[in-house]
Amino acid sequence: MLDAGKTETLLEVNNIEVIYNHVILVLKGVSLAVPKGGITALLGGNGAGKTTTLKAISNLLHSERGEVTKGSILYRGERVQDLDPAALVKLGVIQVMEGRHCFEHLTVEENLLTGAYTRTDTGAIAADLDMVYTYFPRLKERRRSQAGYTSGGEQQMVAIGRALMSKPETILLDEPSMGLAPQLVEQIFEIVKAVNEKEGVTFLLAEQNTNVALRYAHYGYILESGRVVMDGPAKDLRENPDVKEFYLGMSDEGRKSFRDVRSYRRRKRWLA
Amino acid sequence: MPDQLLYAMEAGLNGLMAGVMYALVALGFVLIFKASGIFNYAQGVLALFAALTLVGLQDGQVPFAHLINAVFGTDLHSFGWTLPAVVAIALAAGVMVLLAVVIEKLVLQHLVNQAPIILFMATIGMAYFLEGLGDLMWGADIKKLDIGLPQGINETIDTLTYNAFGYGFFIDNLDIVATVVAAVLVISLTLFSQYTKYGRALRAVADDHQAALSVGISLRFIWVLVWSIAGIVALVAGIMWGSKSGVQFSLSLIALKALPVLMLGGFTSIPGAIVGGLIIGMGEKLFEFWIGPMIGGATENWFAYVLALVFLVFRPQGLFGEKIIERV
Numbered sequence: 001m002l003d004a005g006k007t008e009t010l011l012e013v014n015n016i017e018v019i020y021n022h023v024i025l026v027l028k029g030v031s032l033a034v035p036k037g038g039i040t041a042l043l044g045g046n047g048a049g050k051t052t053t054l055k056a057i058s059n060l061l062h063s064e065r066g067e068v069t070k071g072s073i074l075y076r077g078e079r080v081q082d083l084d085p086a087a088l089v090k091l092g093v094i095q096v097m098e099g100r101h102c103f104e105h106l107t108v109e110e111n112l113l114t115g116a117y118t119r120t121d122t123g124a125i126a127a128d129l130d131m132v133y134t135y136f137p138r139l140k141e142r143r144r145s146q147a148g149y150t151s152g153g154e155q156q157m158v159a160i161g162r163a164l165m166s167k168p169e170t171i172l173l174d175e176p177s178m179g180l181a182p183q184l185v186e187q188i189f190e191i192v193k194a195v196n197e198k199e200g201v202t203f204l205l206a207e208q209n210t211n212v213a214l215r216y217a218h219y220g221y222i223l224e225s226g227r228v229v230m231d232g233p234a235k236d237l238r239e240n241p242d243v244k245e246f247y248l249g250m251s252d253e254g255r256k257s258f259r260d261v262r263s264y265r266r267r268k269r270w271l272a
Numbered sequence: 273m274p275d276q277l278l279y280a281m282e283a284g285l286n287g288l289m290a291g292v293m294y295a296l297v298a299l300g301f302v303l304i305f306k307a308s309g310i311f312n313y314a315q316g317v318l319a320l321f322a323a324l325t326l327v328g329l330q331d332g333q334v335p336f337a338h339l340i341n342a343v344f345g346t347d348l349h350s351f352g353w354t355l356p357a358v359v360a361i362a363l364a365a366g367v368m369v370l371l372a373v374v375i376e377k378l379v380l381q382h383l384v385n386q387a388p389i390i391l392f393m394a395t396i397g398m399a400y401f402l403e404g405l406g407d408l409m410w411g412a413d414i415k416k417l418d419i420g421l422p423q424g425i426n427e428t429i430d431t432l433t434y435n436a437f438g439y440g441f442f443i444d445n446l447d448i449v450a451t452v453v454a455a456v457l458v459i460s461l462t463l464f465s466q467y468t469k470y471g472r473a474l475r476a477v478a479d480d481h482q483a484a485l486s487v488g489i490s491l492r493f494i495w496v497l498v499w500s501i502a503g504i505v506a507l508v509a510g511i512m513w514g515s516k517s518g519v520q521f522s523l524s525l526i527a528l529k530a531l532p533v534l535m536l537g538g539f540t541s542i543p544g545a546i547v548g549g550l551i552i553g554m555g556e557k558l559f560e561f562w563i564g565p566m567i568g569g570a571t572e573n574w575f576a577y578v579l580a581l582v583f584l585v586f587r588p589q590g591l592f593g594e595k596i597i598e599r600v
Binding site for chain 1: 384385469472473475476478479480481482483484485486487488489490491
């Protein structure tokens with residue numbers, strides 16, 4: 001089990017505030033630390049700010065008219081929030097966007113090759129393509145098909161494989177479970193775990209599926225309307241009664257009715 | 273063979289050649305539309321500007337001579353050289369690349385993530401600006417473009433067909449050159465976009481801007497690249513059309529002829545631009561030949577548009593347009 005205190009912190013987000021279109025305040029001071037070689041989960045419901053946090057790090061915010069107005073983002077101790085996405089990819093930080101975003105008209109293999117766009121060691125690219133195919137044998141079968149015609153699970157594999165082709169140190173993985181059958185979700189997470197262990201890639205993953213995410217992650221942060229409301233080792237979070245109740249749908253008395261949960265939420269908002 | 277059929281064959285062949293010229297212009301549109309979803313209204317003016325620049329450089333004209341003379345009271349007109357055609361073409365291509373950089377810096381960069389209609393309006397503005405700039409730089413007079421391309425009737429084809437059918441076909445040498453140039457251009461563009469890293473990046477950007485950004489493709493670089501290529505294609509179109517009918521303002525109107533070609537071939541397909549051009553070129557000549565006399569002629573002005581309209585009804589993405597992928 002990785003512990004944030006003992007290993008080197010690779011990525012550090014300090015109290016950032018993000019504003020879209022100069023008016024919409026989305027993140028109201030988010031701080032987190034991602035240890036090298038770990039899987040860190042960013043949890044929370046819709047609109048909690050998970051995607052925005054990831055995009056703030058990868059700097060894809062800019063093309064959506066969003067801006068980090070306060071706080072700082074450090075990667076290996078250096079400020080990275082003014083770099084463009086390409087520079088970050090070269091540094092080793094790449095994002096896999098929510099909703100997969102494959103290049104529909106390119107074949108699966110061409111999609112993977114675009115991941116290597118920023119690389120200069122052209123000789124090693126072919127070997128990495130083989131590496132990706134060993135993690136995703138399914139993609140090898142479908143390498144010549146247009147990505148737009150592959151299934152949702154295959155597209156998610158393409159998106160992750162494409163990121164791997166950049167030889168990343170850190171992958172920001174946004175909502176890998178979206179729209180996939182539970183069995184496939186499990187399969188994708190298994191691969192994430194394998195890549196983490198064998199290739200030593202650090203993951204920061206945003207997930208709504210708290211249950212799965214906490215089983216695979218080492219550490220978790222829970223976001224609610226733009227703030228971190230709780231964090232801790234994944235094991236502790238799994239055992240936490242509030243997390244159990246709000247995010248895992250369980251409590252000591254077994255499953256609760258949705259109505260009770262809602263009233264509890266309302267109460268909690270008053271307390272907060 | 274009956275005379276009527278021979279005449280029709282000759283008209284059809286000439287139509288094919290004219291179609292290649294349309295396709296050359298359409299190509300520029302396709303490139304930019306494919307990569308950025310922008311319908312570049314300025315493509316015709318780019319061809320005009322490229323041709324003006326080529327003539328100006330070749331004849332050693334001083335750019336902005338009128339302006340300089342008016343401001344400083346000098347009397348500059350010419351550097352007094354005549355550049356070899358190859359050098360002048362290379363320099364003009366350089367100017368087009370420079371223009372692409374400037375367009376990206378001054379216009380496109382500030383319009384990232386805006387609606388396509390806004391980018392379209394920006395290209396309208398660019399078209400009129402470039403038209404004025406061309407006039408200011410090189411003067412508004414009609415110029416003769418001569419880079420030594422062969423012109424006039426091709427004797428070989430004339431003799432061959434005369435011996436075979438007893439009637440010599442009139443095929444212009446310039447049209448043959450244009451066909452060869454277009455073929456080389458299309459083949460090299462296709463190879464570039466299918467088999468090179470930058471070509472792949474270009475297609476990736478066309479599919480999904482955000483995802484392209486996320487893997488580290490710089491949109492700014494890709495746009496400069498695309499506009500440079502479109503500028504060079506415009507230069508080629510400008511050379512061909514300029515050699516045929518002189519370099520003057522009306523050169524920019526060839527863009528209007530490219531529109532139906534695009535509707536027919538599809539806005540996103542390079543081979544589509546060529547095939548569309550050929551169909552329209554041949555179609556309008558044959559239509560004029562057979563149906564024209566019955567309805568009083570002058571069908572070439574509208575035939576292409578009517579054909580394009582029919583296509584829009586039955587196959588809106590054009591013959592070769594990218595299928596919109598929808599998974600169920």
